[in-house]
Amino acid sequence: MLxxxxxxxxxxxxxxxxxxxxxxxxxWSLQAYLNRYFYISLDDSERNNTYLxxxxxxxxxxxxxxxxxxxxxxxxxxxxxxxxG
Numbered sequence: 001m002l003x004x005x006x007x008x009x010x011x012x013x014x015x016x017x018x019x020x021x022x023x024x025x026x027x028w029s030l031q032a033y034l035n036r037y038f039y040i041s042l043d044d045s046e047r048n049n050t051y052l053x054x055x056x057x058x059x060x061x062x063x064x065x066x067x068x069x070x071x072x073x074x075x076x077x078x079x080x081x082x083x084x085g
Contacts, residue, residue: 001029001030001033001076002033003074003075003076004074004075004076004077005030005033005034005037005038006037007072007073007074008034008038008040008053008072008074008077008079009034009037009038009040011070011072011079012038012040012051012079014038014039014040015039015040016040016041016049016050016051017040017041017042017043017049018034018040018041018042018043018049018051018052018053018079019042019043019044019045019047019048019049019051019052019053019064020042020043020044020052020053020054021044021054021055021058022044023055024042024044024053024054024055024077025042025043025044030042048064048066048082049082050081050082051079051080051081051082052064052067052079052080052081052082053077053078053079053080054077054078054080055076055077055078056074056075056076056077056078058078063080064080066082066083066084067080067081067082067083068080068081068083
């Protein structure tokens with residue numbers, strides 16, 4: 001998890017809010033690490049934040065519309081970026 005937190009923290013701007021699934025939202029250690037080290041928050045509402053975090057086991061076809069995967073070297077999580085259209 002920490003491996004991914006540091007990679008995500010280098011890529012996502014400080015102070016950002018990541019959309020997430022409810023399963024990821026309740027991973028309190030992930031929330032704590034992202035917030036403590038990079039001031040990044042998680043949001044499990046249906047809001048379309050700029051970035052979305054999902055577990056790598058999630059079927060890509062089930063990811064919300066208008067999100068495109070960002071190819072980064074994470075182990076446990078995939079990061080997607082919102083792009084209208």
